[in-house]
Amino acid sequence: IDLSLQPGDSVALLGASGAGKSTLMAALHDRAGLTARGFSITAARLEIRAAIGVVPQRGALFDHLSVAGNLALAMRNADEPVPTARQPEEIARWLAHLDLSTRWGDPGSRGEPMSGGEAQRVAVARTFAGGRRILLLDEPSVGLDPLRVRMLAAVLRRELRENHAAALVVTHDLHFAAAFADRFLAMDRGRRALVPLDVRAAGDDAAARSPEVTRALEARLEAAITDHLSHEAGDSRAPTTRARGxxxxxxxxxxxxxxxxxxxxxxxxxxxxxxxxxxxxxxxxxxxxxxxxxxxxxxxxxxxxxxxxxxxxxxxxxxxxxxxxxxxxxxxxxxxxxxxxxxxxxxxxxxxxxxxxxxxxxxxxxxxxxxxxxxxxxxxxxxxxxxxxxxxxxxxxxxxxxxxxxxxxxxxxxxxxxxxxxxxxxxxxxxxxxxxxxxxxxxxxxxxxxxxxxxxxxxxxxxxxxxxxxxxxxxxxxxxxxxxxxxxxxxxxxxxxxxxxxxxxxx
Structure with missing residues (x-):
């Protein structure tokens, strides 16, 4: 695997189920966990690991904390911790940045009544508040209706550019990928490599894509990924773990x-x-x-x-x-x-x-x-x-x-x-x-x-x-x-x- 991300990059990782997309993400942020499960990992070069943040499916907000508590925990444990006195102000700022209601900034406000899109945006705010500038997003559009998918994609593209951050998203949702990403990669199980999908066109790199551009890009992306899957080469078996007695x-x-x-x-x-x-x-x-x-x-x-x-x-x-x-x-x-x-x-x-x-x-x-x-x-x-x-x-x-x-x-x-x-x-x-x-x-x-x-x-x-x-x-x-x-x-x-x-x- 050879992958580089630059500030502002938004990359979508596509591929068949079991191709290893989620395993790749785990190798980037949880190598110890993979090793414990029996995988062998060799990394020739893995830089800026401290800047990597993960946004799991459905946000994975800490259920023992309020929304403000989620953000405050990230701020306290950042490489450059935010002083306690400034945390309420920073919490309000990040909520506003992600188009979230300020009521979530109250100490007693918990995330249970949140919609899926709101939970995802709080998780993104938590990741940014913790000083992370490389986001790994795992199926962020799961459970969202098409309108909220477009809203989430637009917010993420804006925040990546404003914060000079980058994101790698694993998704099966071609509509979200088309609305969000500037680069598209497919995980090839046979070659065990990332294969670029060339589906870009003029105007695709706008800060917020119009529905027309998104639909056109989605159609090209669907054709490209279908063609890739039909020609996927080699052994398609998933990697196996070391057997334990x-x-x-x-x-x-x-x-x-x-x-x-x-x-x-x-x-x-x-x-x-x-x-x-x-x-x-x-x-x-x-x-x-x-x-x-x-x-x-x-x-x-x-x-x-x-x-x-x-x-x-x-x-x-x-x-x-x-x-x-x-x-x-x-x-x-x-x-x-x-x-x-x-x-x-x-x-x-x-x-x-x-x-x-x-x-x-x-x-x-x-x-x-x-x-x-x-x-x-x-x-x-x-x-x-x-x-x-x-x-x-x-x-x-x-x-x-x-x-x-x-x-x-x-x-x-x-x-x-x-x-x-x-x-x-x-x-x-x-x-x-x-x-x-x-x-x-x-x-x-x-x-x-x-x-x-x-x-x-x-x-x-x-x-x-x-x-x-x-x-x-x-x-x-x-x-x-x-x-x-x-x-x-x-x-x-x-x-x-x-x-x-x-x-x-x-x-």
Whole structure:
């Protein structure tokens, strides 16, 4: 592939499905991702990579941010960051440049009610605001009616010229290509090369093409691409990836959580100090989905569990005719049932609720190409997403494990008040091993505290590892959620058994 772009250039890349157009774009901005999927990439010369920005299909606006937040994030992470005080002014300027309503500049305005054309223009504004001057546009006209296709093409041509930028667009839409591009290339699968299509005519290079010129150019372009496809030479098979053995795939999946931990530790100083303004944007989402939403569920379930376990113990002893007074029964039990069950039950519930929610959220970002847009702005996924998500999930589990413990205490207290009113101090009985355990039971409390820490780190790492995998379908997002729940449940059970065996072996 030999391709050069000059300021003001607008190039359309055409070709049959599977010819490698999107792969070429990925090679320009996401070589690491292609390598991870098994492709081998050799680049003799690849310059100005920092200036490349990607506009994915349908814009891929960051759904956890407002429209203003999307632009502000790009400005903060540009090679020459825009000062905070100037950002509202710059946001308004870019919205006006792309013919967008100024209401989108309000901090609370989100992109959900936007039309497809508006979302594409916001994505272009975000790319320019981030200092990018080489735009890679992937099917920008998908879902747009013909009028909006022409409007988008005209706006893009104008902005490229005014900002001395260049654009490479991958498209199957000949109408958009004719309205937008000055140069036309076809991806030849047989020769594995870019073939120029000579369809230009006088007047085609005007800043805004008239409908008549666009229609004439579209007709010539259709004839040229049809002729090219009919004469496409050579082997038309798509490039293949390096085959991976099943053992390698299993090893990669099992090691992924540890890779997440290593990357989080590596990027934490930058995320927490150098880019601290970005941290709350993701942490807010994680704490909402991972802590606040499941908290009532944890409170109810733990209270019922605490009540039910004491009921089972009490009724079992009563039916068996064991001559023990209730105060003696409950004094023997103490808090041991809470210490034994709270970490494991909280962990399994957490991975099924909070962990799954974050896995799904990260997976949806991959599916909708938001992570691609993030990386194309020069924002590292590990620094921006993984660090706050990992910290938020770990802290959420610690908080919910404490809530689960408190709920079991509350459920136990309720049972004792109803069925053993003769106990002088029910609270002291139910919390004895939690607050001040006797020497022979201290090891069990220490084990429980250690398990809470292990589960917090492990679940956070696994949820992020599964969620961050590349997703090509909604089914892949669901599969990642299920895999995370199964994997975490299995190793929680295994750790419970091994740790208990070690505790009793040492006694």
């Amino acid at each position: 099943w053992l390698q795939e299993v090893a990669r999946a099992w090691l992924a959580p540890f890779v997440v931990i290593a990357r989080v530790v590596e990027r934490a100083p930058q995320s927490l100090i150098a880019r601290a303004r970005d941290l709350p944007e993701v942490a807010r989402v994680v704490l909402k989905q991972g802590l606040l939403r499941p908290a009532p569920f944890f409170a109810v379930v733990s209270t019922l569990v605490g009540f039910t376990i004491l009921y089972i113990f009490h009724r079992s002893l009563a039916v068996g005719g064991v001559p023990l007074r209730p105060d003696r029964v409950f004094s023997l039990i103490g808090s041991m049932h809470i210490i034994a069950l709270a970490p494991a039950l909280a962990g399994i519930l957490f991975v099924a609720t909070s962990g799954s929610a974050i896995t799904a959220w990260l997976g949806s970002m991959s599916l909708t190409r938001q992570t691609t847009a993030l990386q194309a702005l020069g924002i590292g996924e590990a620094r921006y997403l993984w660090v706050p998500a990992w910290l938020g999930l770990a802290l959420s589990f610690v908080a919910l494990a404490a809530l689960f413990t408190a709920g079991m205490v509350a459920g136990g207290l309720a049972y004792l008040e109803l069925n053993a009113p003769e106990l002088p101090d029910a609270f002291a009985v139910i919390t004895a091993d939690l607050l001040d355990p006797p020497p022979e039971r201290q090891v069990f409390r220490a084990r429980a505290l250690a398990l809470v820490g292990v589960y917090a780190l492990g679940i956070a790492s696994d949820a992020i590892a599964k969620g961050a995998e590349e997703k090509s379908s909604a089914e892949a997002v669901t599969v990642a959620m299920v895999r995370s729940v199964m994997a975490c449940t299995l190793w929680i059970v295994a750790i419970e058994l091994v740790s208990l065996a070690l505790v009793y072996a040492g006694r």
